[in-house]
Amino acid sequence: MQINGVQDRPGxxxxxxxxxxxxxxLIEASSVIPVLAAVPPAALAGTAAATLIELADPVDPQAVLTRVRGAAATEGPLTVVLVGQLQLDRRQQGVHLALARTTPSTIRxxxxxxxxxxxxxxxRRPDxxxxxxxxxADAEVWQLLDEEPLDLPGGARTYGVLTPPPGRRRIAHPAYTHALAQILRTGQRSAPEQLHHEVLRRTGAIEGALVIGPERPTTPTNTQLPPARRVEVPAVPAPAPVRVPAAVPQQVPAPQPPPYAQPAPVAPAPAPVAPAPAAQQPVGPPAFQPPPSFSAPVAPAVPAQAPPPQPPMPTAPVHFPPPPPRAQRIVSPVYEPSAAVVPVEQDPHEQITALSQAGRHQEAVAMAAAAEHRAVQTLxxxxxxxxxxxxxxxxxxxxxxxxxxxxxLWLQAAQTRLDTLQQAPDAHDVETAVDRAHHQWDRIRDAAQARALAPQLVFLRRRVPGRQRGALDAVQKKVERLNSLPA
Known part of the structure; x- marks a missing residue:
């Protein structure tokens, strides 16, 4: 890759x-260091040879400036990967990159x-x-961006995402950088603009994010953030309709809801459905307590093209992982990756909800499987x-x-988040997936099936202990009881 005649110089x-x-x-910045450390410096710099400068959770702004100044003084190509959070100095209204010891009162x-x-x-020389x-960005910096775009270094090709604060007691996950590292570890050495586009394709969507740089590889590189917060989602070709034969609803007992609830996130959403009363627990040792259920209910409206629902059966309300808001800007959780992008005209969440609430569970699962297949093919x-x-x-x-x-399925989701998406073991979505797998495992009444799933659950519990003490011990003790039963 030629860069102004310096392609032969070390990067x-x-x-x-x-x-x-x-x-x-606000962000698990240090979680990207092990992933990026596995990328050869030459792949990062796009040159045959390169020098790596790594700053993980530094504490002294002057020391950071010295390292940045030294890197900027090099003659060859320079690639900077910056992960962190922006905070506002309220006295001077200046934006700062927070370091390890930064607090609101000591930002300066x-x-x-x-x-x-x-x-x-x-x-540095252009290009x-x-x-x-x-x-x-913290709440104050995010509000400031409505009036003035974030200043970016002219002459530098700048790509990435800037996201709003993740919400109370939540920490964002640097999904963009993880995807960037995954691509570079494969040995791919695309042009920066092509690489940025591939990263956006892999991450799918990041909640409320401002995309820095072009969304498509043919668009010229931006040098400033756009003042608006809406980002067009690329159109996805509509798949062939999924035809599932109508099933006669079977009356099933309402599943026991989680023992405690979590406040819903502050966001415009339909009124939540009241949960069904808790069923009587069976006699025996207390089961593992799962985390709160997904708290963003979906309106149970059935589109006109859906088959007419059967008479509703007594069942608990369904709470899916929150679907994307009906807006054109890029949305997702985490940092919330679990609320994945689905084009508005193809969003099947409401129809799936209606089918499940009507007791037509096989049709609901088939429609979700078709949506998963479409997401795999598209993204x-x-x-x-x-x-x-x-x-x-x-x-x-x-x-x-x-x-x-x-x-x-919960074990599969947890394994994917850990090994494929490179999320940290203490990330919210990883802990939720393992906790829910644990809870469902406790509900299995077939001893042979429980024994078959136990090794993978124990393996994940060791990697993801969760927030409840003794979770791993509880699994191991139950495995011992299962092993003592006759085959």
Missing amino acids: TALLLAAAPTGKGK YTALPWSWLVSELRQ TTTLYVDLV GADTFAAVHWIEVRAYLVSVAQDPGTSCQ
Whole structure:
């Protein structure tokens, strides 16, 4: 790749991942360092040889500036990967990159002013610098972007995403950088614009994100963030209609809801459906308590083209992982990757909800499987959109009183998030998937099926202990009881 006649010179790759270590953390910035460390520096820099500079959770802004200044002074191509959070200095209204010891009251002394970084990179020759950013803005910086776009270094090709704060007691996941590292680890050395486009395709969608750089490889590179927050979602060709023979609804007992609830996220949503009363627990040792159910209910409206529902059967309300809002901007969780992107005109969540609430569980599961197949064909199997539909199917079969299949699907979702999507073991969605697999496993009454699923659950429980103490011990003790039973 030729860059102004410097293609033969060694390149430099600067990795900067920083976030406060206390409760002010908004993003798991340090989780990208092991993944990026596995990428050869030459692949990052796009040159035959390269020098790697790695800054993981630095504490001194002056030391960070010195390393950035040294990297900017090199003659060859420079690639900067920046992961972290932006915070506002309320006194001087300056945007800063938070470091490990940054707090709201010490921003001016413990964070790196954004203007310092931009100033150093602006001094380089045009088209010799590539900047990939995966940033979360705090509420004040996000509000400031409505009035003034974030300043970016002119002459540098800048790509990435800037997302709003993830919400109370939630931490964002740097999905863009993880996808970038996965692509580079395969040995692919595309042009930066092509690489950026492939990363966006793999991540599917990031909730409320502002995309920096072109969404399509033919679009010229932006040098400033657009003032608007709406991003067009590329059109996806409509698949052939899924025809499932109508099934006679079977009356099934209502599944026991989780023992405690979680407040719904602050977002415009339909009024939640009241949960069914808890069923009487069977006599025996207490089962593992799962995390709260997904708290964004979907309106049970059936589109005109759907087959007419059978008379409703007494069953618990269905709460799917929240579907994307009906808007044209890019949306998702996590950081919320579980709320994966689905084009508005093809969103089947409402129809699936109506089918499940009517007791037509097989049709609901078949429609979710078709949506998963479409997501895999369109975006790929290693995307948040694909794993979203695995989790939807897992929930549907749990409502249909099939804990064994539900446990298998939750285990599959957790394994995909850990090994394919490279999410951290303490990420919210990973813990939720393992906790739900554990809960469904506890509900299995077939000892042989429970024994068959136990090894994978124990393996994941060791990697993902979860927030409830003794979860791994509970699995191992139950496995011992199962093994003591006659075959």
